[in-house]
């Protein structure tokens with residue numbers, strides 16, 4: 364892995380880089396913006412803006428959001444537009460009411476065009492299908508995604524919550540460059556999908572990288588490894604993901620400036636093999 368030499372002092376840069384689609388180089392420790400609209404309970408746009416700006420100051424250049432995350436896309440544009448060079452905003456579409464998949468082609472087009480408007484972009488660097496809709500033929504869903512890419516509205520395409528089989532079928536219809544599945548130290552059911560990403564040169568973006576906080580305080584081994592490194596449990600959980608595969612791109616989410624700094628600093632942690640084995644033994648394996 365290489366790094367941009369001009370800014371090695373920024374913590375996120377210690378995570379190294381990954382080239383999305385072989386072209387868009389980002390540092391592997393990014394930020395997930397799902398929780399920003401509800402930052403600290405009451406929506407406080409100024410707090411969300413400050414977190415986004417701080418993330419960029421810390422060297423984050425990959426921000427994940429979605430059409431379905433309330434005002435998240437608007438907050439990103441308000442805080443960061445005109446965007447700093449090299450910032451990659453990854454968004455998603457195709458999630459309807461109640462979090463149900465909605466893969467109707469007209470819906471996917473409307474979601475993508477809405478994201479372009481809200482993010483004030485001409486092209487979305489990485490647009491992810493939030494969920495495959497089991498009610499709509501795959502060819503219809505990926506057909507419109509292909510059209511949007513050919514129209515220049517999307518540069519690269521990703522998918523979310525897919526099986527290996529779904530990923531393979533999707534890749535027959537359109538070039539897929541990233542997969543976003545739930546995956547963390549305690550929830551490793553997507554190991555096979557991660558392996559498929561590694562083999563194909565795709566980025567793997569684990570969502571809920573600290574199990575939405577549920578991972579913390581649950582394992583004496585995690586606590587002991589963290590204490591030994593003078594780190595927090597969240598940092599060790601994130602460092603384990605970075606260590607797990609060079610294909611991993613992290614997007615931990617937080618509404619707290621302290622947690623943001625803590626999470627980004629996880630890029631500076633180097634786990635030794637004994638700790639890795641102990642952590643993997645102590646927490647849940649593939650299920």
Ligand SMILES: NC(=O)c1ccc[n+]([C@@H]2O[C@H](COP(=O)([O-])OP(=O)(O)OC[C@H]3O[C@@H](n4cnc5c(N)ncnc54)[C@H](OP(=O)(O)O)[C@@H]3O)[C@@H](O)[C@H]2O)c1
Nearest residue numbers: 395396397570571572573574575576597615616617618622
């Ligand atoms: N593709 C999908 O279907 C999908 C689904 C869900 C999420 N996502 C993406 O994945 C991103 C991350 O997922 P996530 O936010 O659900 O889960 P997460 O990153 O595992 O956990 C976030 C939760 O942990 C807490 N937290 C964060 N850092 C912490 C720290 N250092 N110490 C203690 N607690 C900490 C946060 O609360 P505080 O605010 O108090 O820090 C928040 O409640 C989202 O922002 C979104 O972009 C994708």
